[in-house]
Amino acid sequence: MTAFWPYDLPKRFTVPSYQETRPDNAMYSDVSVGPAKARRRTTSNVWDQSGTMVMTYGQYRSFLAFLSETLSDGAAAFWFPDRLGGPDLLVRVKEPPKASLDGNLWQVSITLEVLP
Amino acid sequence: MSRNVSTTFIAAANAQETDEVVICLLTVTHEDLEAPIYLSSNATTRLSEDPLVYGTESRGEQYFYLPFEFTLPDDQSDNPPRVQLKMDNIERSLVAVLRSFATPASVLMEIVLASDLDMVEITMPALQMSDVSIDDHTVSATLVADALINEPHPAGQFTPGSFPGLF
Numbered sequence: 001m002t003a004f005w006p007y008d009l010p011k012r013f014t015v016p017s018y019q020e021t022r023p024d025n026a027m028y029s030d031v032s033v034g035p036a037k038a039r040r041r042t043t044s045n046v047w048d049q050s051g052t053m054v055m056t057y058g059q060y061r062s063f064l065a066f067l068s069e070t071l072s073d074g075a076a077a078f079w080f081p082d083r084l085g086g087p088d089l090l091v092r093v094k095e096p097p098k099a100s101l102d103g104n105l106w107q108v109s110i111t112l113e114v115l116p
Numbered sequence: 117m118s119r120n121v122s123t124t125f126i127a128a129a130n131a132q133e134t135d136e137v138v139i140c141l142l143t144v145t146h147e148d149l150e151a152p153i154y155l156s157s158n159a160t161t162r163l164s165e166d167p168l169v170y171g172t173e174s175r176g177e178q179y180f181y182l183p184f185e186f187t188l189p190d191d192q193s194d195n196p197p198r199v200q201l202k203m204d205n206i207e208r209s210l211v212a213v214l215r216s217f218a219t220p221a222s223v224l225m226e227i228v229l230a231s232d233l234d235m236v237e238i239t240m241p242a243l244q245m246s247d248v249s250i251d252d253h254t255v256s257a258t259l260v261a262d263a264l265i266n267e268p269h270p271a272g273q274f275t276p277g278s279f280p281g282l283f
Contacts, residue, residue, distance in 0.1 A: 002165050038133040043160050043230045044170075077168050090165075116159060116170070 002090070003070045003078040009059055011081045013051025013110070018083070021048040044116030048094060049083070053108045060099065060106040067093065077115055090115045121237045125229060137230040139172055140186050141179050142201075144245075146221040153213075154179040157186065160230065174226075174233045186225075189240065199225060199243060199259040211250055220244040223259050 005011070012018075023045035028036040055063060071078060074093035082089050094113040099106050128136035137158060144153040156179035159170035163178055170181040184203035205211065214221075223245055227238035243259035250256075276283045 002168075035132065037131075039128070039131075040135050040137050042158050043137050043139075044158075090162075090168075115168070116162065 003066075003076065004088070005078060005080045006062055006066050009063055009066075010053045010055065012083060013049075013053055017050075017052035017109075019048075019050050021050075023047045046113050046115055048111060048113055049091075050109070050111040053110065054102075055106045055108055057104070057106070060108065063097075063108065067097070080112060122229075122232075122235060124231065125237045128229065139228050139230055139233070140184070141172065141174060141226040141228060143224040143226075144221050145224070146217055146219070148217060149213075149221075155182045155184070156180065157182075157184055158230065160233070172228075172233060174228055174236075188227075188238070197240065197243075197261045199240060201257045201259060203255050205250065205253055205255050211255070214248055214250070214255070220246055225259065 025041050025045045026038055027041045028038050030036055067074060070076070071093060074096070077090050077092045079088040080091045091112040091114050094111045097111075098109045101107075124136070128134040128138075139160065140157040142153075142155040144155065154171075154177055156172035158172055159181040160172040161170065163169045163171045163173075163180075172179045172181070182203055184201055186202075187200045189197035189199050221244070223243045225240040225243055226236045228234075228236055240259075240261075243261055245257050246260050247258040248255065272278060274282060
């Protein structure tokens with residue numbers, strides 16, 4: 001069964017850190033003169049969302065356990081809350097997360113790949 | 117050689133910009149395979165969540181998504197059609213399958229549009245997989261039609277050499 005984002009972890013990235021990268025889903029054919037011809041590359045593609053979450057020590061431990069055990073170090077997909085309030089998104093961890101300490105809290109940077 | 121394709125396909129090919137997506141479907145068959153392998157160049161739908169599988173459903177068959185590039189063959193009178201295939205070497209079991217074949221696998225290549233998955237626009241039947249090269253990241257293959265120009269013609273002549281019992 002596909003895993004869900006743990007309920008005890010933050011549901012959203014912090015507002016200033018959040019970024020989306022939409023898919024590059026159009027192809028252009030170069031022509032010698034005039035505008036290039038364009039078509040869709042595929043019917044469905046992946047896009048990225050990234051940002052930072054602020055976690056306590058306990059939450060960060062829970063996140064690490066979720067990443068290594070449930071997600072097989074990021075190889076498996078999971079359901080993640082949609083920032084726009086729609087149905088959960090099927091996502092995968094795209095890059096190894098980075099974390100730094102800020103006082104008693106962890107700043108965890110995560111990049112997710114949203115699957116079709 | 118002319119091809120009969122739909123007006124939608126012609127319109128999409130001629131359009132300055134189009135939302136049509138050309139999908140290549142492959143059906144790989146071989147006497148050593150228990151069942152054909154169905155592959156699609158496009159992740160049209162999510163076929164299953166656990167395990168996560170994408171693919172294309174066409175005419176009741178599920179074609180599994182395996183990203184590959186393809187070039188359609190030229191129509192030349194003096195050369196058999198050749199199709200170049202290049203796919204990502206993600207699924208290592210594919211390498212094992214390819215290496216287990218002693219004879220070339222047959223590949224049926226079909227082109228459909230994403231707007232009508234059941235309507236086959238172009239079919240390239242009876243292609244044989246040859247010149248397969250495998251490296252860490254890609255699997256490259258050439259699909260070639262059986263070279264009819266190498267076959268004897270006419271097929272048989274009733275000569276004493278071929279049919280001594282007749283003489």
